[in-house]
Structures are given as structure tokens and as C-alpha cells.
Amino acid sequence: MNNEKNILNEDEELKKMAPVLSGVNKENPFTAPEDYFEALPQIIMRKCQPNLQAKKWTRGIFTVYKPVMVVATVIVAFAIAIFLLFVNPWRPVQKNEAEYTTFVQDEGMINDLSDDIDESTIIEAVLSESPENSTDSAVLEKDDFLMENPDYTKDDLINYLLDADTDMDIITQ
Amino acid sequence: MAESSDEYILSLIRDKNSQNYGFSLLVQKYQEKIYWLIRHMLIDHDDTNDTVQDVFIKVWNNIQNFREDSQLYTWIYRIATNEALSVLRKKKNLFFLPIINVEKKLLESLTDDNYFTGDQIQMKLQQAILELPAKQRLVFNIKYFGALKYEDIAEITGTSIGALKASFHLAVKRIEKYLTSH
Numbered sequence: 001m002n003n004e005k006n007i008l009n010e011d012e013e014l015k016k017m018a019p020v021l022s023g024v025n026k027e028n029p030f031t032a033p034e035d036y037f038e039a040l041p042q043i044i045m046r047k048c049q050p051n052l053q054a055k056k057w058t059r060g061i062f063t064v065y066k067p068v069m070v071v072a073t074v075i076v077a078f079a080i081a082i083f084l085l086f087v088n089p090w091r092p093v094q095k096n097e098a099e100y101t102t103f104v105q106d107e108g109m110i111n112d113l114s115d116d117i118d119e120s121t122i123i124e125a126v127l128s129e130s131p132e133n134s135t136d137s138a139v140l141e142k143d144d145f146l147m148e149n150p151d152y153t154k155d156d157l158i159n160y161l162l163d164a165d166t167d168m169d170i171i172t173q
Numbered sequence: 174m175a176e177s178s179d180e181y182i183l184s185l186i187r188d189k190n191s192q193n194y195g196f197s198l199l200v201q202k203y204q205e206k207i208y209w210l211i212r213h214m215l216i217d218h219d220d221t222n223d224t225v226q227d228v229f230i231k232v233w234n235n236i237q238n239f240r241e242d243s244q245l246y247t248w249i250y251r252i253a254t255n256e257a258l259s260v261l262r263k264k265k266n267l268f269f270l271p272i273i274n275v276e277k278k279l280l281e282s283l284t285d286d287n288y289f290t291g292d293q294i295q296m297k298l299q300q301a302i303l304e305l306p307a308k309q310r311l312v313f314n315i316k317y318f319g320a321l322k323y324e325d326i327a328e329i330t331g332t333s334i335g336a337l338k339a340s341f342h343l344a345v346k347r348i349e350k351y352l353t354s355h
Contacts (some may be wrong), residue, residue, distance in 0.1 A: 017342070018349035024298050028318065029291025030212050036222075037208070041200040044226055045193065048233040 124170065176202055179245040186236055196236070200229055203246065206319070207253045213314040214257040214307075216299075217282040224260055228253045243328055250329045254311055261307050276303050294352075301351035305344055312337055313344040 015022045161170070177198050185195025207228055212221040231252050239248060264275045283289060283299055291299070302310055308330075315326050316337075323334045330337070 014345065018345045020352040021298070021345060021349050024294050024352075025292070026318070027291075027295075028209060029289055029295040029299065030209070030286075031288045031290050032208065032212075032218065033288065037205055040204050040208075040225070041197050044200050044204075044229045044233075045197055047226060047230055048196070 183236075183239070183241070183245065196233060199232070199236075199245075203249055204229075206246075207249065210250065210253055210315065210319060211257045213302075213318055214311060215260060216279045216286065216303075218286070218288050220260065224256050225253075228256050231256070244325075247325055247328045250315075250325075251331075254315075254329055258307055258311065279303050297352060297355060298348065300355075301348040304351060305347060309340050309344045312340045313348070316341050 011022070182195050182199045182202070185191040185198065188195070204225065208221060208225050211224050211228070212218070215221050215224060228249070232249055235252075239245070243251075261275060264278065280300060280303055283296070283303070289296070289299075302313060305313060312326065312330065312332075315321050315329070316323075321329075323337050326332075326337055327334045332340075
């Protein structure tokens, strides 16, 4: 009732405000193609069905697996990070230049000696070398070595040679 | 056939076994209202047809999230008005040259339209409406042709009732001026 009154009031108001407009036929001047509204629901339903299937598929994949996938990804990423930081066998060893040079020289020398000369020959060479024949200051006569390194005694040297299974004749020599 | 109530339609849609049937009832109930609302805005039938289909696809995709904070028909009308305004905006961006504006294109569609059966004064009224800015045109069409209450239009457009009344009043004045001067 109130609604009808309102509409009448609005119509009256419109007549006063816009007499030409209120005189225009309010009937819808547009038309739609024949049977358009009979066919439209089917067209819309057809368009909605693939949408529904697509939605179901995405819901199936992402709703069910998404949390699992996220957790799995985090765990894998964490494991890879730990491996790269602490275990990685391919990680290059950081050495400074001096260390590296010494390392290469020592390794090279030991490899060369072990390939070509046996241990007894090396010891023999060291013990038999006299100070006047020595040209290399780095090679010390055994007493000089013991004098410069008072922590080591002759007994220490003999013990070392015995530990290294050195021939007794060579040791007494 | 008697129109089903919105509550009945929603209850059918919410049941997986009957959702297709429920949605087809919804389309049957609202298709004409939505079509004419959009047709008055876009003028061309083909544009309207595409937009109406898009509106109902959006309704279908979002109906499960509809919380009944508003009435079903105002919710559908809101989707429809947003879609119609969005199509007009897209057209505006397409015809970026000032000499080819959207209103001019719509006017051409109106005069070429095989599905316009109105008389001369009705044609003039449509031309006058096309002179209005898009939002004002929307308010005028919903109020004048859709005969909706300001309360409902406020819910659909998200505008206050006072602003809607002012907008409609202004639109009527401009249309009256156009009709008397042409």
C-alpha cells in the first residue's frame, strides 16, 4: 500500500518536474530476438558446466595437495641447504695462497720420493750427508737438528725410526 | 509457471544433487530482468547477450559464497551493473580518440538496431539518456524502467539514497531539457 502511494507520489512529482518526459510511453522500446529467452538458460548452463569441471579439477589438485606440496617443498629446500652448507663434497676447500703452495710442494715432494726412493735410502742420505757437502741450508745435520730443537733427543729419533719399522742396521749406523 | 522463491532456489543450489536444477530456475527467473537492465545500458543486443552470459557465469561461480547479507536479486543486479559499467569502460578505452566516443557508438547502435521498435519520441528519449554520464544513466534506467525502490538501488549501486535521489533528479532535468530542445 505504502509502496503504491510512493510510486503515485513519484509519478506526480515527475509530471511536475518533467512534463515532456512523463508524457513519453514508458513501454520498453527494445525487443530481443525470437525465442531468445527460451534458449538462453541452456546456453548459460552449457557454459557453466565446463567451468564447474575446471573448478572441481583445480579444487581437487590444489586444495588436497597444496598443503602437502608446500610442506614437502620446505623440507626438501631445508635439506638441500643443510647439505650444501655442511656436507657438500664438491665444495672447494678454502686455502690461502701460502698454505696452498706449501701443500702442493709437500704433497708433490712426498709423492715423488715415495715413487722413486725407499725410506731407508732417504734416511741413509740424511745421515751420511756431511755439513761441508751440504749446499742446502734447510737440510740440517742430525746433531744440528737436535741442537736447534732441544725438545727432541736422540732417543726420540731412534724411537721414531723403530716405530717406522726401519732396519736396525740403519738405526745403529 | 509460478516463480520460485529465492529461498527455494538457494536451497536447491546448495544441495549438490539439485544445484543444476536450482541454477536453471535462477536463470529463468532473472534472465529477462538482467537482460533489459544491461540492454538499456549497452543498447546493442550482441553486447548485451555476451554480458548477460558473463553475469550468470559469475553468479554460478560465486553463488556458494553468497552469505545472504543482501537479497539474492540485489546481489545479482549488483553483479550485472558492475559488469555493464565494466563493458562501457572497456569500450571507452578502446575508442580512445575523442572524436569516436562511446556514446556516439551507442547512438549509432541505437539507430541501426533492428530490435528497436519504439516510436520517434522514445528514440529521442534514448538519445537523451545516452547524453548522461554512465553512472547517472544506470541510476535513471533502474529507477525509470526497472521501477526499483531507492533502498534497493542503494544496495545495488553502493550509493546513499540521498545521492541516488539527487542523481535521478539531475538526470530527469537534463533529459527534459534535451527533449524540449530537440
